[in-house]
Amino acid sequence: xxxxxxxxxxxxxxxxxxxxxxxxxxxxxxxxxxxxxxxxxxxxxxxxxxxxxxxxxxxxxxxxxxxxxxxxxxxxxxxxxxxxxxxxxxxxxxxxxxxxxxxxxxxxxxxxxxxxxxxxxxxxxxxxxxxxxxxxxxxxxxxxxxxxxxxxxxxxxxxxxxxxxxxxxxxxxxxxxxxxxxxxxxxxx
Amino acid sequence: xxxxxxxxxxxxxxxxxxxxxxxxxxxxxxxxxxxxxxxxxxxxxxxxxxxxxxxxxxxxxxxxxxxxxxxxxxxxxxxxxxxxxxxxxxxxxxxxxxxxxxxxxxxxxxxxxxxxxxxxxxxxxxxxxxxxxxxxxxxxxxxxxxxxxxxxxxxxxxxxxxxxxxxxxxxxxxxxxxxxxxxxxxxxxxxxxxxxxxxxxxxxxxxxxxxxxxxxxxxxxxxxxxxxxxxxxxxxxxxxxxxxxxxxxxxxxxxxxxxxxxxxxxxxxxxxxxxxxxxxxxxxxxxxxxxxxxxxxxxxxxxxxxxxxxxxxxxxxxxxxxxxxxxxxxxxxxxxxxxxxxxxxxxxxxxxxxxxxxxxxxxxxxxxxxxxxxxxxxxxxxxxxxxxxxxxxxxxxxxxxxxxxxxxxxxxxxxxxxxxxxxxxxxxxxxxxxxxxxxxxxxxxxxxxxxxxxxxxxxxxxxxxxxxxxxxxxxxxxxxxxxxxxxxxxxxxxxxxxxxxxxxxxxxxxxxxxxxxxxxxxxxxxxxxxxxxxxxxxxxxxxxxxxxxxxxxxxxxxxxxxxxxxxxxxxxxxxxxxxxxxxxxxxxxxxxxxxxxxxxxxxxxxxxxxxxxxxxxxxxxxxxxxxxxxxxxxxxxxxxxxxxxxxxxxxxxxxxxxxxxxxxxxxxxxxxxxxxxxxxxxxxxxxxxxxxxxxxxxxxxxxxxxxxxxxxxxxxxxxxxxxxxxxxxxxxxxxxxxxxxxxxxxx
Numbered sequence: 001x002x003x004x005x006x007x008x009x010x011x012x013x014x015x016x017x018x019x020x021x022x023x024x025x026x027x028x029x030x031x032x033x034x035x036x037x038x039x040x041x042x043x044x045x046x047x048x049x050x051x052x053x054x055x056x057x058x059x060x061x062x063x064x065x066x067x068x069x070x071x072x073x074x075x076x077x078x079x080x081x082x083x084x085x086x087x088x089x090x091x092x093x094x095x096x097x098x099x100x101x102x103x104x105x106x107x108x109x110x111x112x113x114x115x116x117x118x119x120x121x122x123x124x125x126x127x128x129x130x131x132x133x134x135x136x137x138x139x140x141x142x143x144x145x146x147x148x149x150x151x152x153x154x155x156x157x158x159x160x161x162x163x164x165x166x167x168x169x170x171x172x173x174x175x176x177x178x179x180x181x182x183x184x185x186x187x188x189x
Numbered sequence: 190x191x192x193x194x195x196x197x198x199x200x201x202x203x204x205x206x207x208x209x210x211x212x213x214x215x216x217x218x219x220x221x222x223x224x225x226x227x228x229x230x231x232x233x234x235x236x237x238x239x240x241x242x243x244x245x246x247x248x249x250x251x252x253x254x255x256x257x258x259x260x261x262x263x264x265x266x267x268x269x270x271x272x273x274x275x276x277x278x279x280x281x282x283x284x285x286x287x288x289x290x291x292x293x294x295x296x297x298x299x300x301x302x303x304x305x306x307x308x309x310x311x312x313x314x315x316x317x318x319x320x321x322x323x324x325x326x327x328x329x330x331x332x333x334x335x336x337x338x339x340x341x342x343x344x345x346x347x348x349x350x351x352x353x354x355x356x357x358x359x360x361x362x363x364x365x366x367x368x369x370x371x372x373x374x375x376x377x378x379x380x381x382x383x384x385x386x387x388x389x390x391x392x393x394x395x396x397x398x399x400x401x402x403x404x405x406x407x408x409x410x411x412x413x414x415x416x417x418x419x420x421x422x423x424x425x426x427x428x429x430x431x432x433x434x435x436x437x438x439x440x441x442x443x444x445x446x447x448x449x450x451x452x453x454x455x456x457x458x459x460x461x462x463x464x465x466x467x468x469x470x471x472x473x474x475x476x477x478x479x480x481x482x483x484x485x486x487x488x489x490x491x492x493x494x495x496x497x498x499x500x501x502x503x504x505x506x507x508x509x510x511x512x513x514x515x516x517x518x519x520x521x522x523x524x525x526x527x528x529x530x531x532x533x534x535x536x537x538x539x540x541x542x543x544x545x546x547x548x549x550x551x552x553x554x555x556x557x558x559x560x561x562x563x564x565x566x567x568x569x570x571x572x573x574x575x576x577x578x579x580x581x582x583x584x585x586x587x588x589x590x591x592x593x594x595x596x597x598x599x600x601x602x603x604x605x606x607x608x609x610x611x612x613x614x615x616x617x618x619x620x621x622x623x624x625x626x627x628x629x630x631x632x633x634x635x636x637x638x639x640x641x642x643x644x645x646x647x648x649x650x651x652x653x654x655x656x657x658x659x660x661x662x663x664x665x666x667x668x669x670x671x672x673x674x675x676x677x678x679x680x681x682x683x684x685x686x687x688x689x690x691x692x693x694x695x696x697x698x699x700x701x702x703x704x705x706x707x708x709x710x711x712x713x714x715x716x717x718x719x720x721x722x723x724x725x726x727x728x729x730x731x732x733x734x735x736x737x738x739x740x741x742x743x744x745x746x747x748x749x750x751x752x753x754x755x756x757x758x759x760x761x762x763x764x765x766x767x768x769x770x771x772x773x774x775x776x777x778x779x780x781x782x783x784x785x786x787x788x789x790x791x792x793x794x795x796x797x798x799x800x801x802x803x804x805x806x807x808x809x810x811x812x813x814x815x816x817x818x819x820x821x822x823x824x825x826x827x828x829x830x831x832x833x834x835x836x837x838x839x840x841x842x843x844x845x846x847x848x849x850x851x852x853x854x855x856x857x858x859x860x861x862x863x864x865x866x867x868x869x870x871x872x873x874x875x876x877x878x879x880x881x882x883x884x885x886x887x888x889x890x891x892x893x894x895x896x897x898x899x900x901x902x903x904x905x906x907x908x909x910x911x912x913x914x915x916x917x918x919x920x921x922x923x924x925x926x927x928x929x930x931x932x933x934x935x936x
Contacts, residue, residue: 046252171249177249
């Protein structure tokens, strides 16, 4: 029976390794989305919502809406349970319908909602909602802030024109650091 | 180099330029410094501003952890020249991003404390907080080099330098001109002061134009000049007075024969007038400064010196202190000194002043006076005695002559009487000698057979010589006559013989007196006496074998007051008088002597012509007369004798023993008498008084004055009164007869 322990150890090790890798990978993914989640708050520091957003009214929470598949898991909830945005308590809503967009201040558009993007944007742009996404090309499609990975760093591109059209004022400081993108003209078929 | 010795204008100029230089330098430095500071400030500000700006840009990178983005921002600070290093620290003060020029530079890992700007080791360190909307996102630290503004400051200074130099030169020029305002009047004053002592114009004054301190100085200077000129005038006056006073003093001092001296309070001689030398033989220079105890006063007695010293110690004056003093040349003089103390304001003794004079002459004159008074007294005595003697002799001679008259010539008794008469005559001569000797100073030159005088003198002398001294004589009998005063010749002889006697002293000795006639011709001049002119001389020699004299004494014997005898034994006048007498007689006296070998005096007297000889005294017949004679003499015996003699001559004689009776008698009958013979000394009325009275009655009355001694009257005076003839008692018959006849004969 001397061999058994060794194998057990190996297997155990393997599991652990896998676990670690998984955990690591998971951690990696968690980490990325943690950072992104944190970034929501950070972006908000450098952006002024239009007056219609009524961010000054007390008692009204800051609403973060997530539309599409939630990549964050419970991160948003955990994070924004204690953290405030714009000195307001944060409410995280996982939107079921587009109509709920207007009630949000910040909207995260998940990846798989490519098709619905236009509509989403239509709703958001008229409702003083800051749109944030992390899918390629979303910025040019009109999303306000689009995050992307580069060299292991999370960078973001800002569509300032779209934002200012919605009445947002973005601090130049942010703009300086971000990649400024413009809404691409639709290719006429 | 002694800066303080330079002129005031130089000093002023230097001061002004120095001040200007210092101020310019200071302001230059100050402005440079201020510039430097402002550059620093500017730099700090610039760095701060840029740091803040860049920090702001770093907020987002900090927020999103964008290190690269942050670094890019940091690099923007490159534009600030001299940025050496920039660091960005996050919220946790951990280094987030850093950039430095120097690649080796390691930035601090943790944020340094906030620092608005400090300079350390040539670099500026600014550490600022990176804030956004009230929240600190991190820290930015900037390090910048300071070289830039140092260079800038230097550049400014260089730019300023020409201006500064120009200002300096300008201030120098201004100083040069403007310092004159102050220095010129002072320099003028200095120049004037130098000249003023040489200026003859004493009224020169400075122009008082300015009102400042210089003006005051000028004013004060003028006032001082005024005072000076005043003082000068006063001093000139005082000097003049002093000179005059000094001259007066000198004139006074030099015109008196006394020596004026002064001693200080230590009794040291501080002044003696030049007469000192004449009196003592010592010049003031030789005696100056000597104290009384140092001044050897040769010849002085203890007493008189002690007296003076005692007076001086008692601060009392002393008067007429006499003392003997031996002069520098050895001569003895008598000095008399008087002194008075000099006191100062506090009654302290300052010294003594006084005079000293030579009283030797005074003393000798006093001695002479005493001597002559003695002689006078003797003379008076002698005269008195002689008078009595004469009377007695008159009687002796008279009666003897009368007795002789009655006897035949070769009667033995008569011969005895002749002897009596001779003796009487001799006695008469002797008395005459005594009288002539006592009668001093009256000259009576007449042709003289000097042998007679010599013989008489020797007679007197013989009686006074001690037995130890032998008297030898060698008198030539027939020599010529000399024109001489018998009294004085007698005096001379006595003097010389007395000296010879003293020279011999107590020893055995020989005194020789000789007389001879000599002829002086050119070839046979007297060696010892070359002044004798040609002619015949009598050589009267007196020699002794006494102690003799040395050359020194011999030279001085004829000097007045010179004597080898002690005080009181001789005044020293004897030989001087002898010398004088011989000179008056136109003769010469010489002396030859050697110590211990004796002395010889030669007296040379000129012989007179034969023609001048008086008639020889020949025996004449006594001529008589028959006139009436009034005879007055209080001595009865004399009157008696006279009566007999005159009667024998044929005259009719009336005798009175009282002058008043005689006068009464004459007055009663003036025509009764042809001649009056009267004695001189009579009680009631003297002969001359009687004569005068008689002359009032009969002016031409022949009067003969007959007197025993001539004290009261001499021939000249008598004849001046009107008296015809003058007779000396005792009168011999022959003389009486002659004179009476002469008086009665018509003039």
